[in-house]
Amino acid sequence: MAFAGQGGLSLPNRDYYTKTEEKDVKLRDEFVKHVSNMFQLIGETPDQAAKDAQTVLRFQTRLAENSRTPIELRDPTTQYHMMNPAKLQELTPNFSWDDYRRGAGAPATGDINVAHPEFFTAVNKMVTEVPVADWKTYLRWHLITAAAPSLSSKFEIENFNFFGKTLEGRKEQLPRWRRCVSATDASLGEALGQVYVTRAFTPESKARMKTMVNNLISAFRDRLQKLDWMSDESRKQAIAKLDAFGQKIGYPDKWIDYSTLNVSRDSYLANVLRSSEFEQTRDFNKINKPVDRKEWGMTPPTVNAGYNPLNNDISFPAGILQAPFFNPDADDAINYGAIGAVIGHEITHGYDDSGSEFDAQGNLKNWWTETDKKNFDERAECVINQFSGFEAEPGLHLQGKLVSGESIADLGGLYVAYDAFMKSLQGKPRPAAIDGFTPEQRFFLGWAQVWAEKDTPEAARLQVQSDPHPLSRFRVNGPLSNMPKFAEAFQCKAGTPMVREDATRCQIW
Numbered sequence: 162m163a164f165a166g167q168g169g170l171s172l173p174n175r176d177y178y179t180k181t182e183e184k185d186v187k188l189r190d191e192f193v194k195h196v197s198n199m200f201q202l203i204g205e206t207p208d209q210a211a212k213d214a215q216t217v218l219r220f221q222t223r224l225a226e227n228s229r230t231p232i233e234l235r236d237p238t239t240q241y242h243m244m245n246p247a248k249l250q251e252l253t254p255n256f257s258w259d260d261y262r263r264g265a266g267a268p269a270t271g272d273i274n275v276a277h278p279e280f281f282t283a284v285n286k287m288v289t290e291v292p293v294a295d296w297k298t299y300l301r302w303h304l305i306t307a308a309a310p311s312l313s314s315k316f317e318i319e320n321f322n323f324f325g326k327t328l329e330g331r332k333e334q335l336p337r338w339r340r341c342v343s344a345t346d347a348s349l350g351e352a353l354g355q356v357y358v359t360r361a362f363t364p365e366s367k368a369r370m371k372t373m374v375n376n377l378i379s380a381f382r383d384r385l386q387k388l389d390w391m392s393d394e395s396r397k398q399a400i401a402k403l404d405a406f407g408q409k410i411g412y413p414d415k416w417i418d419y420s421t422l423n424v425s426r427d428s429y430l431a432n433v434l435r436s437s438e439f440e441q442t443r444d445f446n447k448i449n450k451p452v453d454r455k456e457w458g459m460t461p462p463t464v465n466a467g468y469n470p471l472n473n474d475i476s477f478p479a480g481i482l483q484a485p486f487f488n489p490d491a492d493d494a495i496n497y498g499a500i501g502a503v504i505g506h507e508i509t510h511g512y513d514d515s516g517s518e519f520d521a522q523g524n525l526k527n528w529w530t531e532t533d534k535k536n537f538d539e540r541a542e543c544v545i546n547q548f549s550g551f552e553a554e555p556g557l558h559l560q561g562k563l564v565s566g567e568s569i570a571d572l573g574g575l576y577v578a579y580d581a582f583m584k585s586l587q588g589k590p591r592p593a594a595i596d597g598f599t600p601e602q603r604f605f606l607g608w609a610q611v612w613a614e615k616d617t618p619e620a621a622r623l624q625v626q627s628d629p630h631p632l633s634r635f636r637v638n639g640p641l642s643n644m645p646k647f648a649e650a651f652q653c654k655a656g657t658p659m660v661r662e663d664a665t666r667c668q669i670w
C-alpha cells in the first residue's frame with residue numbers, strides 16, 4: 162500500500178531546528194552559511210544567497226515544528242491512519258494529491274496510510290501562508306543539495322564541508338575509489354551484488370550461516386519455553402511468530418532486472434538521476450500489488466543485518482560474513498560471540514518494544530495478554546533507564562527511549578547466542594584456551610571485537626541525537642554488565658563496574 166509521511170528537512174531531525182542551546186544555534190548558523198555557499202555556487206549574489214539561506218531555514222523550521230521526534234518515530238501504533246482518496250484530499254484542501262500523483266508519475270493509490278496526519282495539516286496551511294517565492298527557494302535548495310554529491314568538485318567539496326566535516330567531524334573524504342564503489346552499490350546494488358557473491362561468498366559460507374541461524378532460532382525457542390514472566394497464552398503466540406520467521410541469507414533468489422535502466426558515459430549526474438527514477442518507478446509499481454516477500458531491502462555487499470517486522474523475516478547479506486562479524490579462521494567461541502550474537506540480535510528484534518507490536522504475518526496486531534505486556538514493559542523500562550544513564554560525553558546522556566529496541570536486541574541476542582554456543586559444545590571435549598583465554602572469555606571477546614571502533618566527538622553527538630543504535634562501547638559494556646556469565650568468565654567481583662546488583666540487572670528474553 163502507499164504511504165505518506167513527514168519529510169523535507171536537511172538537518173538530521175526536528176530537534177536540530179528546535180533546540181536552543183548554544184551549540185544547536187551555532188550548528189544552525191553553520192548550516193545557513195553552507196546553504197548560502199551552495200546558492201552562490203549556482204550563481205546567486207552573496208546578498209541574495211544569504212537571504213535565500215534564511216528562507217530555507219525558516220521554511221524547514223516550520224516543517225520541523227510539525228514533525229515527530231526520532232523517539233516518536235519508533236512507535237508503529239501511532240503511525241497507522243488509513244484514508245481513502247476522498248478523506249486524504251479533505252485533509253489537505255490546498256494541496257491536490259491527484260495533481261501531485263500525475264506530476265510524479267505515480268499510479269492511483271487507493272487507500273493510503275498517512276503516517277503523520279498533523280504534518281500534512283501543517284503543510285496544507287503553508288501552501289497558502291508561505292509566499293510562492295519562498296516555496297521556489299525551498300524546492301531549489303532540495304534540488305541542489307540532492308545533486309551536490311554528483312556535481313563538479315566545488316559542489317561536492319562544499320557538501321562534504323558541512324555534512325561530513327561540521328556534522329560528523331570527518332577530516333577528509335573517503336578515497337575516490339571507495340566513493341565510486343558506494344555509488345555503484347547505491348544505484349546498481351543487485352548488479353554489483355551478483356559479481357560480489359561469485360567472488361566473495363562461497364556456498365560453504367552460505368551453508369555455515371544457515372546452520373548458525375537455525376541453531377540460534379532453536380536456542381531462542383528453548384528460552385521462550387522456559388521464560389518465567391510470560392503466560393502460556395502469549396508464549397504460544399511468541400513461538401508461532403518464531404516458527405513463521407523468514408530467512409534471507411547472502412543474496413536474493415531473484416535479482417532486480419536493470420535492463421530498462423540506461424547507463425551511459427556522458428553524464429554522471431544523469432546516470433544518478435535515471436537510477437533514482439528507476440527505483441521510484443519500481444516502488445510505485447508495488448502499490449496495491451501483493452507483497453513480494455522474497456524482495457531484499459539491502460544489497461549483497463552490505464555489511465549489515467536486519468529484521469523486518471512487516472515481513473517477519475531476518476536478513477544477512479553476504480557482506481556481513483567477514484571478520485570481525487564472521488571469521489572462518491577463528492574458532493566457534495569467537496564466532497558465536499560475534500555473528501551468533503548478531504543473529505540473536507535480529508531474532509530478538511521481533512520481540513523488542515517495537516517489533517513485538519507485529520504478529521507472525523507482519524501485521525500490526527497485538528498478540529499479548531494484558532499481564533504479559535505489562536511484564537514486558539516493566540523489563541523494557543529497566544533497559545531504557547540503564548541506557549539513559551550512560552553519558553557519551555559529560556552532560557550528554559544517551560536517549561534510553563531512542564535506543565531501547567537495539568539494546569533489548571543486544572541483550573537478548575547475547576543470551577541466546579551464549580546458550581547456542583554452550584549447546585554446540587555438548588558431547589565434545591572442552592575446547593582448549595587460546596592465547597590464555599577460555600572459550601567463555603573468547604565468546605565475549607568476539608562481541609567486543611565486533612563493536613571496536615573510533616568515533617569523532619561530532620559523530621558520537623550525531624549518533625546520540627539521531628540514531629536508534631547506542632554508541633558501540635555501550636553496546637558492549639551495557640549488556641555484558643547484565644550477564645552473570647560474563648562476570649563468571651572474567652571472575653569480576655561483586656561491586657565492580659561490570660557487575661550489576663540483582664536489583665539493577667536487566668533481562669527480558
Ligand SMILES: [Zn+2]
Pocket residue numbers: 506510567570
Ligand atoms: Zn538492530
